[in-house]
Amino acid sequence: MVHREYHKLASLCKGVRYTVRQPVFRPRRMCYSVPKIEELAPLGSVIENAKRAAAYRAVDENLDVFSHKVIGVGSGSTVVYVAERLGQYLKDARFKDYVSKFTCIATGFQSQQLIIDNGLNYGVIEQNPNIDIAFDGADEVDHQLQLIKGGGACLFQEKLVSTSAEKFIVVADSSKRSPKLLGVNWRQGVPIEVAPPAYVKVKNELLSQLNAASVVLRQGGKAKAGPIVTDNNNFILDADFGQIENPKELHDKIKAMVGVVETGLFIDNAAKVYFGNSDGTVEVMVK
């Protein structure tokens, strides 16, 4: 019987000793569950939809909530959605007990903030050197899953975290996919993190020994007068080598220069790459 009918019955029965009880309406308690990808409301831009689709799919298909404990969270605009997805798992009663015990390792200040803002536990790699799984973005991916990273100047810590992970998963929009080689779509050059006093020496060697077409000391632009200083207090050189036939050989030669902390060439590191398309579909590349 609906509520209105109880009132009607009560008024008809005035003077008669009937007791009409008001029904108790208890609102159904809604439990939070991790939203299904296919039911998500679209975001304001197609590129953001692509990034979110890639990141959410990568987390859903690779994170083992019940056995993973130490999770690497990278830097950039795509990984924002990785941290968001982890935060959704944390809120879901089915996974909360496990996700609340995760330790998340950052690749720089931005990712530290992403971890904290999503309610996850932040830990340092010095105490958690064995990472179960790490997620990060990329600037370019070649046909063999070799990567250029460091567009956001976080390459040293990104490489530390990704190479400390048992499984490294890359999330990107499809513009990051090279038709074949590195250096096709990403024309800014290979990011190289250098100790500040060595930047002129390294720049000269990249030009003279490795025939770089140009080497630029990355500047802070409007946000900072002078060069960018990384989270590790280093500089970034962007060295243009055109299309890179042999990224491993190039990485080894750059790495051998005194003053180079790390290169943005990530070699034989990624297990899978999730490319989000503008229509919300995702393509997965596996080695």
Ligand SMILES: O=C(CO)[C@H](O)[C@H](O)COP(=O)(O)O
């Ligand atoms: O390497 C990086 C930062 O150093 C980023 O992962 C890379 O630049 C990709 O960023 P985005 O997801 O914003 O495209």
